[in-house]
Amino acid sequence: MPGKDIDRLKRQLLREVVQDNVDLAEGRLPRGLKRPPNVWLRVLMLVLLSLGLFGSARLIPSLGSPAVSPTGAPAQSASVPVATVAKVPIPPPVPTTAPTPVDAAVFPLAVRKIALDPGHGGDSLGTQAPLGLVEKELTLDIAQRVRKLLEADSFEVVMTREQDSSVSLEERGLAANRDGADIFVSIHLNWIENLKARGVETYYLGATDDPYLTRLAAAENRESGYSMADMRGLLDRIYADVRQEKSRTLAEVVQASLFRSLGKVNPGIENRGVKAAPFIVLLATEMPAILAEVSCLSNEDEAALLTKPLYRQYIAEALAAGIRSYADAVEGKPEGIDEKAGDKKGT
Amino acid sequence: MADKNNEVLHVGIDLGTSRSSISSSSGERHVIESYVGWPLDMVARKVLKKSVLVGSEALQNRSMLDLHRPLEQGLIKEGSDKDEAAVRELLWHLLSLVGVDRENRNGRKVRAVVGVPAEALRVNKQQVRKALQGAVDSLMIVSEPFAVAYGMEALLHTLIIDSGAGTTDLCVMNGRLPTEEDQRTLPQAGDWVDEQLLRLVRARYPDASVSIHMVRQWKEEGSFVGNSKTPVVVTAPVAGKPTQLDITNEMRQACEGILPPVVESMLDLLSRAQPDYQEKIRNNVVVSGGTGLIRGLGPRLEQELQQVGGGKVRVVKDPIYVGSDGGLAIAMDAPESDWERLTK
Helix, strand or coil: CCHHHHHHHHHHHHHHHHHHHHHHHCCCCCCCCCCCHHHHHHHHHHHHHHCCCCCHHHHHHHHCCCCECCCCCECCCCCCCCCCCCCCCCCCCCCCCCCCCCCHHHCCCCCCEEEEEECCECCECCCECCCCCEHHHHHHHHHHHHHHHHHHCCCEEEECCCCCCCCCHHHHHHHHHHHCCCEEEEEEEECCCCCCCCCEEEEEECCCCCHHHHHHHHHHCHHHCCCHHHHHHHHHHCCCCHHHHHHHHHHHHHHHHHHHHHHCCCCCCCEEEEEEECCHHHHCCCCCEEEEEEEECCCHHHHHHHCCHHHHHHHHHHHHHHHHHHHHHHCCCCCCCCCCHHHCCCC | CCCCCCCEEEEEEECCCCEEEEEECCCCEEEEECCEEEECCHHHHHHHCCCCEECHHHHHCHHHEEEECCEECCEECCCCHHHHHHHHHHHHHHHHHCCCCCCCCCCCEEEEEEEECCCCCHHHHHHHHHHCECCECEEEEEEHHHHHHHHCCCCEEEEEEEECCCCEEEEEEECCCCCHHHEEEECCCHHHHHHHHHHHHHHHCCCECCCHHHHHHHHHHHCECCCCCCCCEEEEEECCEEEEEECHHHHHHHHHCCHHHHHHHHHHHHHHCCHHHHHHHHCCEEEECHHHHCECHHHHHHHHHHHHCCCCEEECCCCCCHHHHHHHHHHHHCCHHHHHHHEC
16 A cells, blocks of 8 residues: 555544544544444333333343344444463563661650560460460460559550450551550460470561471461461561561560579570561561560470469569560660569569 | 654553553553552551552562452453552553653653553443543543554554454454454453363373463463474473473364364454455454464464465564554554544
């Protein structure tokens, strides 16, 4: 086709396209769109229907039947198809912005409100010991004790659960966020395959290559619906912010307090240390957050100790002392974080 | 590509079932997967640090997302606010790739031509129009094969067979905007081939773990009709162990499944064209779209044309941007006065 002819054809087609679009914008039917004859039939039938000349039960199904063109082929709209592609090299994804570490000094905020998270609850029993001890009951008992201690020290305390109820891991963090908590402390009891092992350990959120920690986190995260592979992916890209540093500090203080305090009544206790692990319940929070495994239910001696309210009170005192020390440190008080964090309240 | 006016940015957008592309008068071209996802929950939102993800990024993070492929079987899905929002996000994302933000703050006039799927209803077109409010100054919505035909200057006596993921659309260009009598839409397209291939492979290798994403990849690498010089051998886990599977016959069977309806529609459209032009049209068949890249498809269609006197089939070799380039050509050719009529 000669160049002039093709240009003329293009201009003509463009005029039609533009008119079609003007009609669309103004709510008119496109001029190129031919109504199939039975559309008018449908309109007529609708009018008759509205006048009550036909029974609706007989007519309505026919209104839903496919339109048929004069040729007998299914009627189609005036618009046409899309070209999609295969064998196409997909450009690399736009990288998400990597989180940038933030200087903690820009957040010199006081710790006033503490979120306490008694692990498990409701259908989630947690670990169980032969003595009839169930983790969900022990964690609630300990949390309630911590609450009393902190409230006595003028802290405001919010609890993720106050009774034996099921609360999702995500909702626990969300509740703390909604309440505007300054720190989040999740209380759990451990179960270690080596039944002789005992002691306390405290976690903050982070990735780990340790198979034991991976299994532990997988067990704790079971309710969340996230796989460990998901978590690894998540953690590679999150949490390089000030909260991780503060969470680790909080974990260190609480761990030191637990070990020192409980060592007085539980001589065989092991300091299992502060560790990073991918717990969903911590990921959901927007404040420094830790998960404390305050004893081992798998160890016969510690399970026996946990049956005693006094031992549970020791645990509560140690947790509260650690939290207070952390709060003092944040506010710059000289009696803040130190080696004696666990000795402050008569533990 | 030089712009007529430095203050005006013209763009052509191909809104596809599987992938969507944009071509701009600044010379930029981008293609994305037509997926949009929203973080499933607060945790996912926090991790992903985005309120919405688009394209391959959405696909890669699908476990954390409410993932939508808003165009299916060539249609913009209806009845779901999320799918409407997904179309909006796709369009916004494509525009952002060529430097147009949601408020169009850089001050340029943006004139867009968007190619929409077959069977796209008026309500769908209105959705596209609504979605782009604020981002573009003027908008034209066209049928995708028309954009392809315009870009290739195949506007007269041409049969376009555009086979994408959702539909295969056949459209005779007679020097006018195509009407319903000029076109056919078939559900046998890329997604359909994937489903057939998955079914056939599972039937032959019941112990193999095979997903739709895997067969889609295999199809993109080894699809063919007719005879294959080399066997199609793929790797899939069988009882957890990576195992090589010969799927040559299954691939052939799945791909050849689209031939009967395509050939029947092609011959039907040809027979309905004016007798004077039928030969010209037979010798000007253009196959576009990703599924059109099935090896051997062009020669096989030529073989089928023998029953009506023979013809020539041309396969678009680079289908990625053929639709958006066509849209861009329309955008740049439209006179200023026409664009003014379409300015909001």
